[in-house]
Amino acid sequence: MVFHLMIVGLCLVSMATNIYCGRRDAKKPPPTAMEIGTLLYNIIDSNKDGMIGKLEWAAFLDAADTDHNDEVTASEYVRYFMKASSVLKITWIHALFQLGDFSNDGVLTMADIDQIVSLDIDGDGFVSDEECIEACAMILKKYDPELE
């Protein structure tokens, strides 16, 4: 009898611990705008060298363009990033879509990529990660004022 009570007691303790740990996980602070920008940057920087070259932009467009019409719509874009990372919110991905759509026609194409590449100040064919992530963070905060 005493033994049984001990088992029940142990079970209760372990359940309580599980619940407590679960709650603690849920309280994990949300990512900051800079962290989200970095995350998005790293997804496109496929060879992880801290720079996004034109070929990487092209590869990204190709991967996101599920119906292969050479245009990436907002929903193709959202689907691609939601698959790539589970912490991203649709609002953030939409904000970044606006940032990349330089021609403002609602789709991302190589013409937009040419514009992004033209942000490359020193002309080495790469847009620096700092500039890119800062631009991402700025627009994220504009669309989601709760972000830090």
Ligand SMILES: [Ca+2]
């Ligand atoms: Ca790269």
Ligand SMILES: [Ca+2]
């Ligand atoms: Ca498409």
Ligand SMILES: [Ca+2]
């Ligand atoms: Ca466009």
